[in-house]
Amino acid sequence: MTEAAGLLDPHLTVGTAPAGREKLGLRGVSRHFGAVHALDRIDASIPEGAFVTLIGPSGCGKSTLFNILAGLLEPDPGGSVALDGMVVPPGGLLGRVAFMPQRDLLLPWRSVLDNAILAAEVQGQPKKEARALAREMARDFGLAGFEDHFPQQLSGGMRQRVALMRTFLFDRDVMLLDEPFGALDALTRSLMQRWLLDIWSRYRRTIVFITHDIDEAIFLADRVLVMGARPGRIRMDRAIDLPRPRAAALITAPEFTAIKRELLEVLEEESLKTFQAGQR
Amino acid sequence: MKALALLAPLALIAAAWEGSVALFAISPFYLPPLRDVLGAIGANWQAYQAAFLITLLEAVVGFVAGGLVGVGSGIVFAHAPRLKQMVLPIFIVSQTVPVIAFGAIIVLWFGNTLAAKAAIAFYLTFFPVTVNTLAGMEAVDPRQIALLRSFGAGRRALLWKLLLPSALPRIFTALRLSAGLALAGAIVGEWFGAVQGVGALLLAAMFNEQIIALWAAIILAAAVGGALFALVAVIEARLLFWREEL
Ligand SMILES: Nc1ncnc2c1ncn2[C@@H]1O[C@H](COP(=O)(O)OP(=O)(O)O)[C@@H](O)[C@H]1O
Ligand SMILES: [Mg+2]
Numbered sequence: 001m002t003e004a005a006g007l008l009d010p011h012l013t014v015g016t017a018p019a020g021r022e023k024l025g026l027r028g029v030s031r032h033f034g035a036v037h038a039l040d041r042i043d044a045s046i047p048e049g050a051f052v053t054l055i056g057p058s059g060c061g062k063s064t065l066f067n068i069l070a071g072l073l074e075p076d077p078g079g080s081v082a083l084d085g086m087v088v089p090p091g092g093l094l095g096r097v098a099f100m101p102q103r104d105l106l107l108p109w110r111s112v113l114d115n116a117i118l119a120a121e122v123q124g125q126p127k128k129e130a131r132a133l134a135r136e137m138a139r140d141f142g143l144a145g146f147e148d149h150f151p152q153q154l155s156g157g158m159r160q161r162v163a164l165m166r167t168f169l170f171d172r173d174v175m176l177l178d179e180p181f182g183a184l185d186a187l188t189r190s191l192m193q194r195w196l197l198d199i200w201s202r203y204r205r206t207i208v209f210i211t212h213d214i215d216e217a218i219f220l221a222d223r224v225l226v227m228g229a230r231p232g233r234i235r236m237d238r239a240i241d242l243p244r245p246r247a248a249a250l251i252t253a254p255e256f257t258a259i260k261r262e263l264l265e266v267l268e269e270e271s272l273k274t275f276q277a278g279q280r
Numbered sequence: 281m282k283a284l285a286l287l288a289p290l291a292l293i294a295a296a297w298e299g300s301v302a303l304f305a306i307s308p309f310y311l312p313p314l315r316d317v318l319g320a321i322g323a324n325w326q327a328y329q330a331a332f333l334i335t336l337l338e339a340v341v342g343f344v345a346g347g348l349v350g351v352g353s354g355i356v357f358a359h360a361p362r363l364k365q366m367v368l369p370i371f372i373v374s375q376t377v378p379v380i381a382f383g384a385i386i387v388l389w390f391g392n393t394l395a396a397k398a399a400i401a402f403y404l405t406f407f408p409v410t411v412n413t414l415a416g417m418e419a420v421d422p423r424q425i426a427l428l429r430s431f432g433a434g435r436r437a438l439l440w441k442l443l444l445p446s447a448l449p450r451i452f453t454a455l456r457l458s459a460g461l462a463l464a465g466a467i468v469g470e471w472f473g474a475v476q477g478v479g480a481l482l483l484a485a486m487f488n489e490q491i492i493a494l495w496a497a498i499i500l501a502a503a504v505g506g507a508l509f510a511l512v513a514v515i516e517a518r519l520l521f522w523r524e525e526l
Contacts, residue, residue: 070430095432105427109445109522119431122441150522170431 022085023048023206024069024174029079030231031064038064040231041079046206048173051197053209053217054225055263057271061232062210063102066176069208070099083174095123098170098205102178104163106151112162113138113147119170134169140199141165157188164196168203177209181216190248193219197246214267215251218242218259226266229273236266309491317495328481328500335466335478336504338394342401343462343508347455350406354413354447355439364414375407379468387472397469397477404461412454416447449523452516459508467501478504 024046031039038061046052056062067073069081071093080087083096098119106115116137117130138144141161151159160180167175180196181189193216200207211217217224218240226236242255250256297314300306308316321328353371357364383400390396420443428442470479478501485493 067426070426072426072430094429097430099427099430101423101427103423105421105424107424107442107445109520118428118441122428122431122433122437152522 021048022046023050023083024208025082025085026069027080027082029065029068029075029081031061031068031073031076031079037231039068039075040233042232042234044225044234044237046174046208048206049204050222051200051207051209051220052223052225053211053221054227055211055214055217055267056227056232056235057229057267057274058212059274060227060230060270062227063178065227065232066099066101066178066208066210069093069174069176070097071095072099096172097174097176098167098172099176100163100167100178100180102182104151104159106159106162108151111148111150112143112154115151115162116165116169118166123170130169134165137165137169140202141168142195157184157192160184160192164199168199168205172205174206174208177207179210179212182212189213189216194246194248196220197244201245214260214263218256218263219246219251224263226263226270228270229277235270236263238263312492312495316492317499320492321496321499328496331476331478331481331497332500332504334476335397335463335470335501336507338397338466338469338477339401339462339504339508340511341394342398342403342465343405343458345398346402346405346458346462347409349402350409350454350458351413351451353406353410354417354451355444357410357414358417358443359435371407371410374403379404379465383465383468384472387469392473396472397466397474400469401462401465404465405458408454408458408461409451412450413447416450417443419450420446448519452512452520455512455516456509459512460505463501463505463508466504 022045024044026042026044029039029042030037042065054062054065064073068075071088071091074090075081081093082088083093088096107118110118113131113134116134117125117127120130120133121127135147138147141164143158143161143165146154146158151162154162160183164177164180167177181192184192197220209217209220211220221240224236224238224240225234226238227233228235238259240259242250242253242259294314297311301311301313353367357368379400382403386399386403387396390399424442424446425438428438433441466477467479467482470477471483474480478497481497481500482494484490485497
């Protein structure tokens, strides 16, 4: 699935350290759903070109945060989101960031290719042009030969790659990926992680990636944001300076496990809080 | 293959018909032999063909209009909940008027025209289609809607790329049901004084106690119904090809 390391774009070995310019900024973002306090004054700054992972116990508000970043939900009054340094008005993020929800949500009446171009098509790109581009991209996404299949005919991993391709074809600087590999088995997932890093290094986007898997969070990221139990808050913001390209064996390296231990401590504390809240 | 699947049950019915007439010595008053009925149709082929075409035309016009208006009003209702609250109850009440009573008024208004029969077929068709279009659009996964909105989709893109295609299976369920209703509507319309069409043949045969002609008219009605149904099935197979693979 992944190309040999020698074929990889030279970017990959260079650009670990993000350029520093802020791409996406969150200032005091809170959100209530009636009495439920889902997010509590989130502040975060995502640099351009960075791969940031967001991890936290389930129900802590990760998806809610993404819905806000995608423009589908508004933060409570007082909070704001800035894109490229400009505060975005309500609804202003719709159509400006490439959002991949937790489920692949492929349309069963559209072929692989036509699912992949859905966002581009909605944006008004001519179908023919979008299809031609998608056809070229299909190989990168391990979908060569499946362009004209329908989603029902694909495995879970392939469906996920179609959804990812759709997100990449929606040509936006920022990509929000909500647990894209959550439903895959461990082996497929590990392959997909390295594949995603490879793709990311070629297409250079700012990625925010939700996961509940610590290994995944560290393995992929330039930075890990750890969210706490509800009301969701950023408990930790940890830079990951492990060298790239990253090989599968990295997760057994001592540097890796040291970071993991650090994150685990915070996460366990937060998960325990969620657990105890559930017991009460 | 498909034609065969259709022909087999027909052959079975024909065999059962002929067989039971012979086996139980059924009086021709209750059930004449199939070959006599087919013979009567053959002998009077042109008249039967004309009746078939007229009734089919009436039913198709009402059915297509009812289908279009049904889908259209379903779309409008899905976008305007207030309007739906006001108008849908009127639609429902309209459907409680028995088609026979309604048919009499329509024929009074339109006279003995094609429009009158089509209007009755329309009346029976549009309501199930409206309701199913609406239900289909309302059943769309909100996460799917959110996804398209995040792509920057407006109402129009949502409708064409998501809502309508998602509702199609339910719309076709309604259309299959409505195909039979449209035929019933056209026949009822013909009962109010029409001299042509399957309904007119039915009525004439009944009054004159021409049992063979009556059965011939019934077979003709089934043929019109089958034609309508086949029309829907062909379009459905084209549009909903993706469902077969489920
Ligand atoms: N649309 C909504 N209406 C009401 N409550 C919601 C809604 N969306 C999320 N919540 C609540 O907000 C909290 C955070 O949910 P979510 O963001 O989905 O968590 P996560 O993705 O981290 O598992 C949960 O308690 C959830 O029940
Ligand atoms: Mg979630």
